[in-house]
């Protein structure tokens with residue numbers, strides 16, 4: 201069972217996500233437990249404020265340190281070796297999230313996700329309370345909730361017992377440092393486009409070779425960087 205705590209000002213965004221589809225089934229079947237923490241419950245003022253104007257000027261607002269650090273410490277304990285769980289801030293400045301990192305997180309018992317909003321969080325929150333910053337990619341979203349959902353879903357499908365056929369995980373894109381090649385289902389011919397003969401041949405060796413070759417070709421064309429890191433050379 202994986203337990204994930206999520207700190208957010210929009211817990212309602214997660215309701216349907218945690219109820220529906222594969223994640224919903226994983227929660228119902230006891231593979232995944234997600235606890236939502238409303239950041240506003242950790243404010244102390246009448247307006248339940250979580251943001252303030254940036255020092256030095258500039259557009260937008262910045263998330264205040266007091267409620268965020270209070271929420272993180274309540275959920276995970278103070279930063280340090282005795283902390284109960286790794287605390288991850290979703291941030292465009294973070295390390296890019298990839299499948300190996302998702303696989304590593306899926307093996308843990310527990311982690312905490314912190315969703316930023318506005319122009320981001322006060323740096324002292326990062327210095328005092330965050331263990332890791334992860335980015336979903338080189339673009340800017342309005343909040344960390346969608347990246348948090350992406351991470352939860354990617355990890356959940358790796359939990360033992362969640363996917364009906366565990367083999368579907370090992371043949372997918374990025375698992376072997378390759379993109380997955382083309383896939384087909386019935387009918388055998390659609391608008392003049394036929395399913396490749398080899399896939400209908402029943403020859404499992406030939407099918408495996410064809411799939412590997414197509415995965416290599418696609419990866420070489422679209423993501424040569426994956427092939428380079430697969431070979432172990434960093435350039």
Ligand code: SAM
Pocket residue numbers: 289290291292293314315316317318319320321334335336337338339340341342343344345347
């Ligand atoms: N001012 C920040 C910057 O330029 O890097 C962007 C802040 S963004 C509008 C608000 C919040 O959305 C961030 O604090 C973060 O939690 C989340 N966010 C936005 N884009 C993200 C991404 N690519 N990956 C992870 N989180 C992201």
